[in-house]
Amino acid sequence: MAALRGPGTDPRPMDARALAALAANPGCRRRALLDAAGVDKGAVAETLGAPARFGQSRFAFSRGHAFEARVKRDDCAELLRLLGVRGPGLDGTEVEGEPAGDVAVEVPELGAPGPEGRVLRTRLALAEATPGVWTLLDHPLLALDVAGSTAYLEPDAVAIAPDGRWTVVEIKSFPILDGGADAMKVGAAARQAAVYVLALDAIEAGRGRTDVLLVCPKDFSNLPTAEWVDVRKQLAVTRRQLARLTRIEEIAAALPAGTTFDLGYSPDGRTVTRPVAELSAAVESVPAAYAPECLSTCELAFHCRDRSRAEGRVDALGRGLRGDLGELTTVEAVLSAASGLTGDPADPAVSSLRRAAALRSEALSEAAKQGTPA
Structure with a gap:
């Protein structure tokens, strides 16, 4: 390489x-x-x-970093609120049915030399998370084998719930307007988050939730809001498509x-x-x-x-x-098959092309008879 x-x-x-x-x-x-x-x-x-x-423009890049910093400030209190964690230490009010006192949250240090070291620290943090306590991993590093090559992936955050489930958090700077966001941008974020879930499944299958938390600005403000996005479909497609990739060493050998x-x-x-x-x-x-x-x-x-x-x-x-x-890979081959010069008539693609060519010729002849411009 x-x-x-x-x-x-x-x-x-x-x-x-x-x-x-x-x-x-x-x-x-x-x-x-x-x-x-x-x-x-x-x-x-x-x-x-x-x-x-x-x-991404420099302005959008800076805006995204500033928004992520706001979401994670004050020991990630805003992010915990969006995750559904309630308590006086988070929103300043007592919640009926919730125990009093601050919510226990751990934010382990994930720094280490080199990507391999960071991946190992992330794995240790996932394995050593204290049961019954919320744990937040800020920019953990995950590794995923892709056709024989290792890809290093860095989600914005991974939350470990008291029950041990892992949740991927994606923080984006595009807005959620009136309770909805741009479908194309949400789809792209879902596909990206599915890759992170796949990498977590490679560590321990079943621990990662298949719905991820998408955090965005609310309306035209800089106030964070969130949506839960189900990525089961994107996860299945990504897993299937990556399995179809030709191994890198085979491509390089050719x-x-x-x-x-x-x-x-x-x-x-x-x-x-x-x-x-x-x-x-x-x-x-x-x-x-x-x-x-x-x-x-x-x-x-x-x-x-x-x-x-x-x-x-x-x-x-x-x-x-x-x-x-199908096998008609060039425009020249398509035109030749449509005109009857080449191609097997039993081929559905060739048959459809010749039918389309005949209809076009018929339409042009009819237009010529009526004096209508083609």
Whole structure:
């Protein structure tokens, strides 16, 4: 992996967002390999002349950090309230039926040298949580095996309830307006949280809850509010898709000898010295599975789209159409099959294309007879 990203280049960690995107497109060997090797795909795409046009602005990044700090201030009192923990030490009022006195909460120290050390400290904290007491793990580090490569994942928080159940907490800066949030953003957060639940299941199956706490600002204020989000569907899909991934060593073994994605920075670290043609050849040596959905999740998506269009592949038209066309993988092959020049008439895709071509021809003839513009 170090040789693939280049000597002396620090690996770019694979986070839950990247892992969720990979699970949504398990057939893309290019993304799987580059993510496993820790290659900076954004820098590669910029060098190839197709930089990604998405990402979080500095303002949004700062706002997110400020909101998370508010949620966790005062020994995480606000977060405990959102988790449903009640007591005079949290909301300043006595609750009928609840015992008086402060709620006992433990926040263990998770610092350790290196990711392996942090993962071990997290595992120890999960195992040593005191029964009958709330325990909060602030930015724990989890490890998950992905096609033979280890991904390190850092949720915002994991709460351990007095009954021993583990709850993933996701803190996002997008608002919950009138009791509801943007469906696409909630869906993305759910897929990301499902990855964390999967990593917790790898430690001890059944301890992690399948509903996660999504914490967001309320309306247009900075006041935290929360929703419980059921991620059972996302968890099942992620588990199934990750199991379908080709193992990283198999993908790497199929590469030409000497393949590397090293950008060859100058000594001052500011200039890329690797010829673009060489880097492009290295990237193209790994099969990709481009789909329009990649444009919002992968830094190399614009490069892959340009190549797909240049080769006349149907991938650029969407996964649904690509699946319907079966073995017809190029626009040229589709047009040839539709015109009857190639293709097996027994193939459902070919039969449908020829039927569509006949209907189109009939419609154009009728329009010509009536003098209607086509």
